[in-house]
Amino acid sequence: MEEMTAKDYLAQVKHIKDRIAIMQEEIKTLKELSVSMGAMQQGEKVISSISGDKMADTICLIDEKMNTYASMIREFTLTRANVIISIQKVKNAEYAKLLYKKYCKLEHWEQIAIDMGYSYRYTLKMHGKALEEFRAVNGMK
Numbered sequence: 001m002e003e004m005t006a007k008d009y010l011a012q013v014k015h016i017k018d019r020i021a022i023m024q025e026e027i028k029t030l031k032e033l034s035v036s037m038g039a040m041q042q043g044e045k046v047i048s049s050i051s052g053d054k055m056a057d058t059i060c061l062i063d064e065k066m067n068t069y070a071s072m073i074r075e076f077t078l079t080r081a082n083v084i085i086s087i088q089k090v091k092n093a094e095y096a097k098l099l100y101k102k103y104c105k106l107e108h109w110e111q112i113a114i115d116m117g118y119s120y121r122y123t124l125k126m127h128g129k130a131l132e133e134f135r136a137v138n139g140m141k
Helices: 006-043 052-088 093-103 109-116 120-138
Strands: none
Touching (some): 109 120
């Protein structure tokens, strides 16, 4: 397997957060579905002939998704903590701050530039330099 680049390593936090958001949406949809299935089963006798197994299957699926969600939260927490530790190795405080804002707080470039008092263009240039230092202190490509 190919060695991870510094940018890929830092981007892990966002990727996991995106997967968590998808899982949250999936769980929400399944819960809504189970509520509507329950209402249909109670509403009409004919519909109540739908086996309770479908409701039980849905509840089991929700439970499985919740367990996966909990695992993803643990993975997110550990990954983010490791990324922060790696960023803290960067000696230049401005570089470390920029990397933290971008890859841990997941802020947009425009907001980072405003918060740090730099132009958008300079912020991107500084990001390149911050990545170089990050690579060097963490022994990455």
